[in-house]
Amino acid sequence: MDTRLALAVGLVVGLIVGAAGGAAAGAALIPTQSVSSPSFSTSAGTGCVSNPATGGWVGQVPNGETRTVALNFTFTHDVTDVNVRANLTEPSPGHYRFTVEVAPGDGAKGQPPADCTPRTTFDALVSLPGDFRTVTVVLDGAVVTQVEHPEDSFATFRTLSGNYSVAVDEDGASRLDSS
Incomplete structure (x- = not known):
């Protein structure tokens, strides 16, 4: 026993x-710290399609003391190889500007085939203080959408409609054509 x-x-x-x-x-x-706010992360994928669809969606989700804005949009461009960069600024208290810029890549991908339209899908997660008022999303100088702080604490999502097409010049300039 x-x-x-x-x-x-x-x-x-x-x-x-x-x-x-x-x-x-x-x-x-x-981890003892969470994601700092404001901050963002992005990803972009470029491909070649014969019949490109553009548009996307935007949403926002409460996340403790912060609010996460999720963004997805697709745009076409006239060159195969592009670099996509983003920046987040606060021009005035509580009002944020999320700027996405498109520049030519190193040219390693060559010219697109005749039956192809180069297209990029861009995804971003933007962490903002819970009391933000607006965030304006800009693609090459043109406003894609503006997200306002909701009246309630629920998650919200909506589609983005538009024909987003960026013309990228050889010298690095680009402009958005949103028909």
């Missing part, structure tokens, strides 16, 4: 020590 009791006590002590050690290790792996 003493052997069984010693084994049971050893098992219970092992479980308690293991759980405490696991909890301490897990707590050490949890």
